[in-house]
Amino acid sequence: MLLKTLYVRFYKSFNYDYLRKSATNAVPDPWDVLEGGLFYPFVRIPMEKQITTVVGANESGKSQLLAAIKCLLTGSAIERRDFCRYSAFFSVGKEMAVPEFGAEFGDLGDDDAQTIRALTGLDADAEVKAFWLFRFNKRTIIYVTGADGDWVEKSVNAKALEKITLPTFFEIDAKVPLPDSVPIDYLIAPKSSKTLRPRSRLLGFVESLIDNPDWFTSKETVTKAADSLTGVYPTYESGRDDVFLLSRLDLAEKLLLGVAGIDKSAFEELREAVKTSEGYANGLVDKMNERLANALNFPKWWSQDSDFSLYLTLRDFDLVFTVRDRTGSDYSFSERSGGMSYFLSYFVQYLSHKPTGGQEILLMDEPDAYLSMLGQQDLLAIFSDLAAPADPDKAPVQVVYVTHSPFLIDKNHGERIRVLEKGDADEGTRIVSNAARNHYEPLRSAFGAFVAETTFIGNCNLMLEGQADQVLLAGLSSLARRLGSKDDTLDLNTLSLVPAGSAEHIPYMVYLARGRDVDTPAIVVLLDSDKEGQDIAAELKKGYRDRRLIDDEFVIGVGDLNAATLTLSTDTLQETEDLIPAEVAVLAIKRFAAEVLSAHDAAALAVSLTSIEPDPGQKLFRAAEAAAKAASPHAERPLRLDKVGFARAILDVVEHDASDELRTRTLDNFAVLFRRLDKAQRDAMRKNNRDRTSKILNRLRKNFIKDNPKAVTRRAVEEFLDTILAQLIDTSPEAETVRDAVRRVRADFELHEEPHTLVDDYDGLLTRLEALVYEPVRQVQDDPA
Template identity: 25%
Template sequence: MRLSRFRVRKFRNIIDTGEIDVDEAVTCLVGMNESGKTAVLSALHRLNPIDGESFDEQRDYPRWLLSRDRREGVISDASPISATFELEPEDRELLEAEVGAGVFTANEITVSRKYNTDATTWDIPRDTKRAVQNLLSGLELRKKTSDQFKDVSDLDGIEAICAQLVADETDKQHEKTSDEIATIREAIAALPGKDVWAVAVAVLKSRLPKFFYFSDYSQLDGRIDINDLAEKDEQVGSSADQTARALLRLASTTPAAMASSDYEDRKSELEAVGHELTSQVFEYWKQNDNLQVEFDVDRKIKQVNPQQHTIEKTYLDIRVKDTRHSFSNNFARRSSGFRWFFSFLAAFTEFESRKEPVVVLLDEPGLTLHARAQADFVRFINERLATAVQVLYTTHSPFMVETDRIDRVRIVEDGGPKTGATVTREALTVGEGSLFPLQAALGYDLAQHLFIGPSNLLVEGPSDYIYLDAISRALVDRGRTGLDDRWRVLPAGGASNIPAFVALMGRNLDVTVLVDSGTEGADRLQKAVDAARLERDRIIQVSEVTGRRHSDIEDLFEVEDYLSLYNEAFGTSVTAGDLGHGDRIVKRLTDLRGGSYDHYRPADVILRNPARLDGFSDATLDRFETLIKRINSSDR
């Protein structure tokens, strides 16, 4: 199962967050201090925690509502956390193996939990009558017998009919009926639950993801008692010792191997561990590549008598060698940022090999890291952690926000006692303080990659930029109107990113927005107008030129012109007659060819060979010229 969304209600400073959509890989919760980010993660963690954490009415219920709600007796009905999970193919296969196909009518289930209980509540859409039909149809029954169960609505109703049939002494084929009833009862007994709901819970309970919550993961000590480490067996994340154990697993060794009495064996193991960890850590730690991780073993000797002594303690010392300055010191004396990153890497590789489903929750990770090291840490999450588990993390650092993945960001804001903390992905609806990390992140990214001018044209993607630039030049060459030189064209990376870009740029920069018609981004831009972040006449939709409700920039081309680019880009020979009906040529091509659509490759044909425009029809050039004139006039 994969977490797809969740909702927190009546928990700490939260009344109702609203539905929080979760990215399939990484979700970033951004907000001010005390906005409720930690509360959101804490509530989600308690749904199915690895460490047994539970909700406590006295501790967790909103204090300003506690007395009133106790009097009204509503606390017992409150569900502080509910989460919806998408069933994966293996989940459905296991369910159908028990009750057959067509029983579970949706691809999602919802699990919730209440105060003062460890039990979870499962909401599983199901066709219980279909389960009865499936069970009976899989058995060798006479029609006369199976017809007796036609009104049974769930599996737990079968036994009552069985009992009636067995007790019916007027049945002339009573012996045959009894054999059939025995077969039915045997099939029912083989199920893991008494009804369809119980069967589903029995199958899915072990597949429900566990939630690991980390606010400040226990950092490694520079000196570790190996004997003590070998004896303990603790939960993941519960102590510095467990981090050390994960560290040794990362290096494919054990406490016993590190404590070997043979010097050569022990030294060989130590050097192998040091080499392995140095290569692992410094793949992501880029602040100082002159460091090497080294291990040594120290022993505390107890003198029994002048002729005899025993080893009382064996310690593993973690040391870091600085080759630039030619010295080494204990791990505990390195910078807090390096120690945190090193400990984090060791601990979280634990999840890469875990077979059970896991969702990792990180509360303000990497605060002691330099800005560039935070970027390295985000890379670690994407490349290593998120390939194995889903990750949700909170931050107020702009360097932990990926501007090319703004769709992963959810904004947490506390509206006070009346509304509590809420979570939204709509950057247009929150205050400036909540937006600041996004503004700072975008500002840094723009400063690194773009030159912002006095007149800025925001488009969906690089293909839009290529078409406008190339065709504008072709129009100018023909003595027609091209895009004014004052425009700086900024690709937003997709329609869904445009509203966020407008929210972060619109008040301070001169922005015109070009969007396809009928997209989610176009619809959401109305909120930017309502919030006075964008003038209405600065929104230009392609449909203004095509006259059709749904239009992409590709629809400015005559069909034959665009197909010539498409066929050259993809090595196909599609003709207009091959396409189905509809307004959008991209949609028609997707319906024909299937799969996702790469907008860039046809545009790249023009980028590499601008002379291709010479063969385009006047109708194509006329539409682009009309659009360009509209853009040129938008800021006057």
């Protein structure tokens, strides 16, 4: 059973759907009508089957939406104090009302459907695909549609409602990070008797004892020092800070006992071994670290460092969480960025959650607060695994999360976005229905800043001539993903589509991106193959401002695609619109006309426009323009076909109106282009990383030689090699080649022996270091010689 639609009315900032109420053609649903026949429609928020992303400006009601889901599912915490303050029904009279919640539930199992039939009095063979549940001010009602299409409603009490297996929710707390350490006693103690033993307080107490030996010279000095002793002793008084620390320690317990599966008896054994056998204690900790590493498999999820590992270090009677990064260095949490411990917290909560057996909904409020851009992208991967688990034994979870960050927006799935907007006066919060269709325009307001696909944001940037190209590529790639294809699409989370405005602006845009800084982003250019596009391609290949800023292989013309793999309606391939079948273009013109013309004129054009037949050498869009003009009912005011509007109409038509054959033909054509662009993206990013790495390594090598002109100690070479490894942030073949070369240098020059002695063959070392720097370039040469 899935939550398909959430309904909210008179709850905090959610008053009612004022736009629907003001529509003259609105047809009330039975739950929208109050006593006396007053029409106050609920605010409706559609929910995605997998992931729903809720965005909006501050105070727009994002967090309240999550609270509304809880109220709906549990029927608890529905309080008078939460009634919308600016509602006309907010009162201090005897009949004070409470907020109201409802939902549409779909994808019912056979047992659920049978329960609904029994509760509503439907026939045993009646089809029940969905039902609606509403928690009103004084009663709870279930609605279903009967055989005749009319609504059937039934009031139910709490006992009857228990027969329905409603979804349950769980939360990942975004504000509780893993602790720096956890006392062994805390892991051993029964749940009911757990107390605080913060390591910092205990160490402070021991330090006070060491600093004041005169307290213990006699019974009299001990008695005299009693006040001082009790003052420094770490007490266990509960308070806000202690509750927060207990939450963090509880998370550590979930990690070690729940996720890693370490038995509590092992910690009891460790507690005794600390007193008697340090070697045995360290052996136990080593085994615990093996369990921890196998259970986490953290590099799979943490893209920022493939060599990252989390392990335990024994410190007296505490286990300290220690991280090791790609440099091989060890750090405590306090020495790393806060985002690391918070991401680990989310990851542990994700792994330690025990499914209830029924449908579950994950609720998470603003997880972006503590995470970097890459950390947020990694969190998206966790959400995806919850919603569509790779493990067939895991049940899918509906995910609903609130965010302020553009980096937690999955641009491959614009249909998941729900933008909340708060109106003026008594209008309250509403949902913006066209967030993804209108080129994400409402998101700009929701984030409080201009958030667009721009150069300098993405790992790789695809320069396009115009916004219509951006709409077509992003829209059709997202549609193909929604229909189940991921192989022949673009990953819009790693590829930024940058419309330049026209072909002539592209060289300057490339210069802005790559011509003014040391670290430059990867760039791919897609141009039309008409004369203007060919001229710009030649200019880019020649160089802009006397500089070659992009390799020829990354300047792609639409006409470069193999026409034999395409099904075209034109005899030449010049621009992206030429990949659209003429039949789809006809439907798109009709849809565009319905948006911009009167209903009468749009209908007349639809009758007149039957086909599009491009002339030899003519672009499809030009043929579409001519066909639209010829079919216009008023010759003096012909329909002017806007290129962006035409592109948006194509997306709607391909998704909703086109036949399966036309949809397949369209997506197959674009799949050819997507494969070409995807390969160019991967090659551009690889080359960019390789060039960047080579520059950095060469600079480091020169500085190393300058600091050590004639001789160098083995220890200094080790430190230099550690610095080199710290620059290798990916797992590409080139980076692995450098890592292998570093290992060989360490072994051949015996750097681990007598670290403070000089390297014997200094000239040979310099030769090897120079070879090491150029390993990334040499790795990809066709002829290694």
